[in-house]
Amino acid sequence: MGILTSDNSRVCDTTGLKVCLQSEMLIKLNAVVAVVCLLIGVLAAFGLALTRWETIGLLDPLMYYRFTTVHGLNMLIFWILFMEMAILYFAGTVLLNNRNASSLLSWGQFGLMLIGMGMVNYSVFTGRADVMMTSYVPLRAEHEFYLGTILFAVGALLGTTNFFANLYVAKRDKTYKGSIPLVVFGALAAAIIAVFTILHGAVALVPTWLWSIGMMEAPDAGWYRLLWWGLGHPSQQINVCAMVAVWYLLGTLTVGAKPLNQAVCRTAFLLYILFINRASEHHLLVDPGLSAEHKMWNTSYALYLAVLASMIHGFTVPASLEVAQRKKGHGGLFGWLAKAPWGDPGFAALFVSLVIFGFGGGITGVTLGTHQINIVAHNTLRIPGHFHMTVAGGTSLAFMGLAYYVVPLIFRKEYSFRGLARIQPYIFGLGISIMAIGMTLAGSLGVPRRHPDIDFTDAAIKADLSAASPFMALVGIGGFIAATGALIFILLTVHAVFLGASNKGRAMTSWQKPEQDKLTRDLMSTNWNPEGAGLKPSGTSVLTLLLLAAFAIYYFANWKALADVWHVS
Amino acid sequence: MADQPHVAVTEGADDGPVHWLQKLLDNPWLLLFLGVVVPTLSYTVWGWVELVLMKKAELP
Ligand code: HEM
Numbered sequence: 352m353g354i355l356t357s358d359n360s361r362v363c364d365t366t367g368l369k370v371c372l373q374s375e376m377l378i379k380l381n382a383v384v385a386v387v388c389l390l391i392g393v394l395a396a397f398g399l400a401l402t403r404w405e406t407i408g409l410l411d412p413l414m415y416y417r418f419t420t421v422h423g424l425n426m427l428i429f430w431i432l433f434m435e436m437a438i439l440y441f442a443g444t445v446l447l448n449n450r451n452a453s454s455l456l457s458w459g460q461f462g463l464m465l466i467g468m469g470m471v472n473y474s475v476f477t478g479r480a481d482v483m484m485t486s487y488v489p490l491r492a493e494h495e496f497y498l499g500t501i502l503f504a505v506g507a508l509l510g511t512t513n514f515f516a517n518l519y520v521a522k523r524d525k526t527y528k529g530s531i532p533l534v535v536f537g538a539l540a541a542a543i544i545a546v547f548t549i550l551h552g553a554v555a556l557v558p559t560w561l562w563s564i565g566m567m568e569a570p571d572a573g574w575y576r577l578l579w580w581g582l583g584h585p586s587q588q589i590n591v592c593a594m595v596a597v598w599y600l601l602g603t604l605t606v607g608a609k610p611l612n613q614a615v616c617r618t619a620f621l622l623y624i625l626f627i628n629r630a631s632e633h634h635l636l637v638d639p640g641l642s643a644e645h646k647m648w649n650t651s652y653a654l655y656l657a658v659l660a661s662m663i664h665g666f667t668v669p670a671s672l673e674v675a676q677r678k679k680g681h682g683g684l685f686g687w688l689a690k691a692p693w694g695d696p697g698f699a700a701l702f703v704s705l706v707i708f709g710f711g712g713g714i715t716g717v718t719l720g721t722h723q724i725n726i727v728a729h730n731t732l733r734i735p736g737h738f739h740m741t742v743a744g745g746t747s748l749a750f751m752g753l754a755y756y757v758v759p760l761i762f763r764k765e766y767s768f769r770g771l772a773r774i775q776p777y778i779f780g781l782g783i784s785i786m787a788i789g790m791t792l793a794g795s796l797g798v799p800r801r802h803p804d805i806d807f808t809d810a811a812i813k814a815d816l817s818a819a820s821p822f823m824a825l826v827g828i829g830g831f832i833a834a835t836g837a838l839i840f841i842l843l844t845v846h847a848v849f850l851g852a853s854n855k856g857r858a859m860t861s862w863q864k865p866e867q868d869k870l871t872r873d874l875m876s877t878n879w880n881p882e883g884a885g886l887k888p889s890g891t892s893v894l895t896l897l898l899l900a901a902f903a904i905y906y907f908a909n910w911k912a913l914a915d916v917w918h919v920s
Numbered sequence: 921m922a923d924q925p926h927v928a929v930t931e932g933a934d935d936g937p938v939h940w941l942q943k944l945l946d947n948p949w950l951l952l953f954l955g956v957v958v959p960t961l962s963y964t965v966w967g968w969v970e971l972v973l974m975k976k977a978e979l980p
């Protein structure tokens with residue numbers, strides 16, 4: 352056992368951090384429920400991938416839409432948000448050397464989110480809510496679907512409030528010196544965006560719920576979409592903040608990295624706080640009710656400031672890994688990468704997620720978010736192609752990497768089948784990449800999203816999309832590989848949590864080779880200056896230029912494609 | 921911090937004279953306020969006003 356202290360906490364045997372036992376319990380519960388939701392989402396993913404692969408065409412249309420609803424909600428909302436709650440408890444207590452502020456708020460958070468999640472899933476599984484996660488009015492689900500969503504959101508708001516209370520208590524009790532640590536700052540950015548998000552969700556869904564029980568007229572469809580996307584998109588930005596915070600954390604845990612310049616990293620988070628929420632607008636780019644000025648301002652001018660922030664993190668995270676590796680003596684332009692702990696699933700998940708998010712998600716996101724280009728891409732499979740590279744290949748993979756450390760450090764259980772764990776991030780990353788590339792190419796040919804039958808059998812107007820068949824096969828095959836990778840993660844993690852060997856009383860078994868591990872531990876326990884001489888991140892600079900070149904090519908190719916369909920004389 | 925083991929994850933920013941931007945970054949309440957109000961005005965309120973002011977289409 353770790354050393355127990357008088358105030359209901361223990362000292363971690365690996366990192367020496369103080370762990371508040373109540374937080375520990377809440378981290379465990381939220382993480383377990385998150386993984387259960389991931390499992391539901393993954394099972395539905397198999398069905399979706401094998402339906403969109405035309406050769407198999409597994410599900411009939413009704414089931415396809417039900418599975419889409421199950422998948423979207425359990426993945427994007429439940430898995431991600433329960434994980435984020437766990438991260439907030441961790442950041443607000445363990446990283447601040449603090450104890451949890453309010454058991455009432457905390458148990459309220461967990462209880463309401465659990466009940467809400469249960470109600471929504473009950474409604475969807477029993478066929479009472481085939482409305483997909485967006486539940487656009489005037490499409491109507493049964494009332495418990497909306498009430499469940501509202502309870503879930505209120506729970507999340509309580510969790511966020513508790514996080515702010517933790518910040519307050521830590522400051523008051525002076526449990527830390529100077530500014531809060533960068534990882535906590537990232538969590539703070541996520542929590543702030545969450546407040547905006549949840550308030551919008553409440554404003555959109557409370558009237559919709561009242562309508563579903565017959566107490567109100569149906570809300571206006573355009574209004575609902577404006578408000579709903581104030582919930583739907585910013586919640587993805589919570590993911591981005593949480594993911595970046597997890598990247599920094601995993602960078603420290605796996606190679607001993609330190610943020611290069613604290614002020615720059617924090618300012619990047621500030622840009623997220625101020626500007627990223629307007630990204631909601633890109634869902635409304637073909638909505639007739641909003642003016643071009645509103646669309647342009649919110650998707651382009653203001654949003655580019657948030658993109659700038661992503662570019663800063665996209666540089667500083669790999670640069671901090673590179674600098675730490677150089678400090679250990681792994682030089683050369685890419686020698687630091689060659690010597691990286693690729694067999695550590697925490698590091699593998701971090702790096703693969705960084706590459707998929709940056710090269711795949713980032714480039715497609717900025718392109719698709721451009722008002723003009725969006726006209727040719729809106730509601731095609733290019734959109735799921737983009738966001739599976741952000742929320743699945745990026746955020747979800749980073750969270751999986753986190754689990755490879757949270758289970759040994761917080762649950763104090765070791766993973767078995769370690770060989771499989773080491774390759775799991777690669778399997779998932781490869782599958783998601785193949786699927787997303789397939790989706791992007793098929794979408795470029797005009798294949799719609801949210802549609803089980805691209806042959807449009809029996810439709811009055813015929814559309815011939817047969818040229819997309821090979822790409823739909825990529826969706827099916829890549830999707831199958833990705834879902835298998837996710838399933839492996841779930842099985843390994845559940846096994847570790849319930850049947851794994853306990854590591855109480857000693858440090859966790861390292862994922863790395865002894866010599867790698869020793870270098871990392873040594874670096875973590877010394878106070879070194881990442882801006883010191885001879886530590887320039889030149890390899891990362893080369894990678895960054897590569898990214899910019901790839902972006903420029905893709906962006907201009909899209910303008911060209913736009914000009915081809917839309918002749919201006 | 922002699923009583924606390926040194927752990928890189930919990931390390932805060934360096935000490936020194938405090939810049940106004942750093943003061944803003946160290947004030948979670950002001951950040952919370954700005955983070956809610958700025959996008960609400962730019963996205964929600966502006967969009968809502970446009971929807972409210974939209975005239976009903978005349979049927980031909
Ligand atoms: C495990 C591997 C995964 C596979 C094979 C997969 C596959 C798919 C497929 C085939 C679709 C349907 C696209 C369409 O027909 O329009 C879809 C939709 C979607 N997926 Fe995934 N996905 C996976 C993981 C994830 C993850 C981890 C997330 C989020 C964290 C996610 C979020 C979504 C969302 C939000 C939708 C849109 C649902 C809608 O249109 O309402 N997926 N996915």
Ligand SMILES: [Cu+2]
Pocket residue numbers: 583584587630631633634
């Ligand atoms: Cu979006």
